[in-house]
Amino acid sequence: MLPKFWRKIRFRYGLIGSYCENCGNYYYPPRNLCPRCRRKGKVKEVQFSGYGRVLSWSVVHDAVENFWISKPYVVALIELDEGARIIAPLDCNPREIEEGMRVRAVFRKFGEDGEEGIIHYGTKFVPIG
Amino acid sequence: MVGIVSYGTYIPRYRIVVDEIARIWGEDAEVVKRGLGVEQKSVPGLDEDTATIAVECAREALRRAKIDPKKIGAVFVGSESHPYVVKPTGTVVAEALGVGNEYFCADLEFACKAGTAGIQICYAMVKAGMIDYGVAIGADTSQSRPGDALEFTASAGGACFIIGRNCIAEIEGTFSFTSDTPDFWRREGQPYPSHGGRFTGQPAYFRHIFMATKGLLEKLGLKPSDFNYVVFHQPNAKFPMRVAKMLGFGKEQVRTGLVVPYIGNTYSGSSLIGLASVLDVAKPGERILVTSYGSGAGSDSFSFVVTDKIEEFERNPTVLDKIRECEFIDYGTYVKFMRKIRR
Amino acid sequence: MRVAVIGVGCSKFGELWEMGFRDIMISAGVEALEDANLEGKEIEAIYVGNMSAGRYVGQEHIASLIADYSGLADLHIPCVRVEAGDASGGVALRQAYMAVASGMHDVVIAAGAEKVTDVPNAVEILSSCADVEWEVFNGANLPALYAMIARMHMRRYGTKEEDLAMVSVKNHKNATLNPKAMFRREIDLETALNSPYVAEPLRLFDCSPICDGASVVILASEDVARKYTDTPIYIEACTQASDYLALQSRRDITTMDSVVQASRKAYKIAGIDPKDVDVVEVHDSFTIAEIIAYEDLGFVEKGRGAELVREGVTMLDGEIPVNPSGGLKAFGHAVGATGIRQAVEIVLQLRGDAGKRQVDAEMGLSLNVGGTGGTAVVTVFSR
Numbered sequence: 001m002l003p004k005f006w007r008k009i010r011f012r013y014g015l016i017g018s019y020c021e022n023c024g025n026y027y028y029p030p031r032n033l034c035p036r037c038r039r040k041g042k043v044k045e046v047q048f049s050g051y052g053r054v055l056s057w058s059v060v061h062d063a064v065e066n067f068w069i070s071k072p073y074v075v076a077l078i079e080l081d082e083g084a085r086i087i088a089p090l091d092c093n094p095r096e097i098e099e100g101m102r103v104r105a106v107f108r109k110f111g112e113d114g115e116e117g118i119i120h121y122g123t124k125f126v127p128i129g
Numbered sequence: 130m131v132g133i134v135s136y137g138t139y140i141p142r143y144r145i146v147v148d149e150i151a152r153i154w155g156e157d158a159e160v161v162k163r164g165l166g167v168e169q170k171s172v173p174g175l176d177e178d179t180a181t182i183a184v185e186c187a188r189e190a191l192r193r194a195k196i197d198p199k200k201i202g203a204v205f206v207g208s209e210s211h212p213y214v215v216k217p218t219g220t221v222v223a224e225a226l227g228v229g230n231e232y233f234c235a236d237l238e239f240a241c242k243a244g245t246a247g248i249q250i251c252y253a254m255v256k257a258g259m260i261d262y263g264v265a266i267g268a269d270t271s272q273s274r275p276g277d278a279l280e281f282t283a284s285a286g287g288a289c290f291i292i293g294r295n296c297i298a299e300i301e302g303t304f305s306f307t308s309d310t311p312d313f314w315r316r317e318g319q320p321y322p323s324h325g326g327r328f329t330g331q332p333a334y335f336r337h338i339f340m341a342t343k344g345l346l347e348k349l350g351l352k353p354s355d356f357n358y359v360v361f362h363q364p365n366a367k368f369p370m371r372v373a374k375m376l377g378f379g380k381e382q383v384r385t386g387l388v389v390p391y392i393g394n395t396y397s398g399s400s401l402i403g404l405a406s407v408l409d410v411a412k413p414g415e416r417i418l419v420t421s422y423g424s425g426a427g428s429d430s431f432s433f434v435v436t437d438k439i440e441e442f443e444r445n446p447t448v449l450d451k452i453r454e455c456e457f458i459d460y461g462t463y464v465k466f467m468r469k470i471r472r
Numbered sequence: 473m474r475v476a477v478i479g480v481g482c483s484k485f486g487e488l489w490e491m492g493f494r495d496i497m498i499s500a501g502v503e504a505l506e507d508a509n510l511e512g513k514e515i516e517a518i519y520v521g522n523m524s525a526g527r528y529v530g531q532e533h534i535a536s537l538i539a540d541y542s543g544l545a546d547l548h549i550p551c552v553r554v555e556a557g558d559a560s561g562g563v564a565l566r567q568a569y570m571a572v573a574s575g576m577h578d579v580v581i582a583a584g585a586e587k588v589t590d591v592p593n594a595v596e597i598l599s600s601c602a603d604v605e606w607e608v609f610n611g612a613n614l615p616a617l618y619a620m621i622a623r624m625h626m627r628r629y630g631t632k633e634e635d636l637a638m639v640s641v642k643n644h645k646n647a648t649l650n651p652k653a654m655f656r657r658e659i660d661l662e663t664a665l666n667s668p669y670v671a672e673p674l675r676l677f678d679c680s681p682i683c684d685g686a687s688v689v690i691l692a693s694e695d696v697a698r699k700y701t702d703t704p705i706y707i708e709a710c711t712q713a714s715d716y717l718a719l720q721s722r723r724d725i726t727t728m729d730s731v732v733q734a735s736r737k738a739y740k741i742a743g744i745d746p747k748d749v750d751v752v753e754v755h756d757s758f759t760i761a762e763i764i765a766y767e768d769l770g771f772v773e774k775g776r777g778a779e780l781v782r783e784g785v786t787m788l789d790g791e792i793p794v795n796p797s798g799g800l801k802a803f804g805h806a807v808g809a810t811g812i813r814q815a816v817e818i819v820l821q822l823r824g825d826a827g828k829r830q831v832d833a834e835m836g837l838s839l840n841v842g843g844t845g846g847t848a849v850v851t852v853f854s855r
Contacts (some may be wrong), residue, residue: 004605010224013184013225014224014227027721029605032324035721045205047227055725056621056624056627056725057622057625058612058620058671059672060611060612060613060615060616060619060672061668061669061670061672062595062613062615062670062671063613064596064599064613065593065596067523067611069175070175070176072669073554073611075612075616075620076620077624077719077720077725079621085615085720085721086562086720087606087607087612087620088611089611091174091176094672099627105168106179107185107225108174108698109176109177109180110609119178119180119212120609121180121221121225122609122610
């Protein structure tokens with residue numbers, strides 16, 4: 001799984017996605033083809049601002065392995081200001097979350113390939129303010 | 130004119146108070162607090178380490194300077210808690226900043242002065258015309274053996290300084306004093322550092338800071354009263370106050386940059402977060418002295434002169450804002466967060 | 473060519489400690505052959521839905537394995553494994569249906585099988601039918617994804633935790649009447665509502681249990697069906713639709729467009745309206761999925777799904793009984809077997825062989841969903 005993680009490092013660390021110059025839509029994670037324009041699409045890499053708002057969320061008690069130590073933790077469906085949506089961990093008190101809450105991207109540790117393996121970093125979100 | 134073009138800081142939001150640690154280990158909290166001048170310390174969250182702290186403070190610095198990350202020519206991360214023993218933290222940071230691939234990078238380790246070592250290297254590289262901008266970061270999630278005196282202060286945080294021309298604070302001069310003094314160390318494979326107890330004082334901290342600072346003052350022909358602010362490495366609140374007095378500085382000069390009572394000793398971030406909190410309030414023309422200390426042992430001393438550019442520079446959120454934004458945890462949560470207990 | 477179901481078989485669903493993948497598969501297969509009154513050599517092809525034998529039991533190439541252990545190796549017939557997450561069974565059914573409808577084959581087997589209890593991380597493996605790199609890596613497993621769907625549905629349409637719990641209570645009640653169900657135990661609303669959160673707002677009783685199981689249906693062309701059975705059940709339509717794999721890319725997470733599209737097409741092909749359907753099996757991997765299915769299948773307008781369970785419309789004695797088998801929640805969710813297991817139930821209901829849970833029905837429908845709606849298969853059956 002080492003190359004699999006390495007390959008996507010830029011997109012995870014920097015919140016880099018795609019923008020189609022033909023239709024003006026933004027996508028995260030990045031896409032090779034625009035699902036609206038397909039062959040007519042002109043997909044370019046784009047750096048997202050990292051700001052967005054919460055559309056929905058869950059406080060997860062039955063955690064996936066890498067998040068086990070953090071349970072309960074919050075994952076949220078976030079609409080980035082550019083328009084793309086992302087499902088990402090949200091680091092905050094679960095009782096403070098509201099629909100539409102403004103959030104911003106932060107750089108955090110996601111887990112590791114065991115004690116001897118590489119460390120996975122990526123983008124999580126925190127409330128603004 | 131070469132100096133600080135921008136700076137950013139990061140302090141994890143969790144805090145543990147000295148009373149809570151003292152309660153667990155049967156120490157008298159009041160005695161500890163009086164002895165160290167420290168009330169509480171910052172604790173990294175489960176998903177934070179030196180790399181994440183370094184990225185967060187560097188992103189703040191980049192945002193404030195509005196510099197294209199591609200113009201950064203060198204990245205140095207100084208820490209004694211690099212997430213990997215072999216594999217640089219700096220490449221993680223540079224990738225997250227979007228520096229590209231054409232940059233020079235190395236991790237630094239010199240106990241608590243690895244961050245200022247990075248500033249010196251960047252300063253030299255910019256002056257030599259090798260790079261336009263260099264990023265120097267001091268960041269740590271410092272470890273301490275449960276029950277050890279270090280546990281009251283060893284904390285987490287970091288600061289990033291972007292060095293270049295067209296700066297908000299010019300580096301007027303720098304001077305280092307170094308010797309082989311084993312006052313504090315961590316051997317390969319050991320989870321916690323060891324130290325020489327009271328030996329970390331006079332022959333280590335005080336001698337090196339005193340000599341580096343004195344050397345800088347002599348080199349620049351300046352005296353303590355020429356400075357508006359002075360920042361020393363702050364393993365506790367007492368040491369910097371005492372060394373200031375030894376050198377002829379007043380308490381008022383030290384106070385603005387003294388953050389250790391509220392966040393503890395952030396190791397490689399310690400003197401740098403102190404400098405950042407001074408820059409948060411500094412006015413054009415003011416002069417700042419900073420002397421770091423790293424066990425092992427050495428001190429880097431700097432004189433900065435604040436320029437007019439600081440007036441339009443975005444300084445919010447300030448170090449003080451970050452000190453205030455906190456959440457208190459108990460000792461059980463603390464040992465879980467620090468991975469002192471494992472499943 | 474019109475296609476008929478001439479025989480069905482289903483293993484017990486649950487934690488089948490004594491049975492391996494082969495045993496479970498064969499128990500369902502033999503039952504179906506007996507039900508269809510086939511000797512075995514009549515079978516011309518096998519389509520088997522299976523999500524993850526490679527990870528669950530460490531065995532790939534299970535198509536050959538199944539032909540082998542079904543005693544059909546010497547017939548040298550084509551055997552095909554189909555994978556579409558937990559819609560694998562439904563997709564296998566559709567492949568088998570097309571093989572007969574096209575005139576290519578006269579008698580084929582559509583099967584589904586999964587053995588999940590040999591590994592400790594069965595749930596984690598199931599979550600790989602969500603987007604592993606961009607959902608699961610980010611901490612969102614299947615319960616978390618359905619929880620986000622549920623929260624948005626609750627906030628937008630006023631669906632309550634009680635409504636979700638009522639789905640669970642209903643399906644548990646139905647399962648008490650089904651001898652092959654995993655949980656044959658009635659629960660009350662309080663039990664469901666007091667169960668711990670798995671991923672808020674979903675509780676333990678909102679989540680279907682992943683389990684072992686296999687199911688088989690035997691399809692035949694209309695021409696030959698009557699040779700084997702007096703009670704053929706006809707497949708009037710079998711449609712499939714896809715959507716973005718990850719929830720974050722969907723147009724609206726409170727609607728499964730794949731379900732809307734597949735069902736509209738199915739109604740058109742079958743020449744029916746949603747109101748013509750008498751009995752339904754839906755993919756209640758989570759209780760919210762059943763409520764959304766009511767809406768997306770067109771039984772009620774968008775946002776009003778909870779009303780059907782509140783008013784008892786979908787109960788066994790209601791106007792449109794949904795999940796008379798006990799559903800995924802109480803019958804058990806044997807992943808790749810589920811889509812076929814749903815077809816088995818509809819066939820039993822239409823034949824009048826559903827025992828104590830029998831409802832009065834002439835037209836039935838099953839909905840099998842993969843992941844959070846990346847795949848949907850809708851099948852319409854009639855007497």
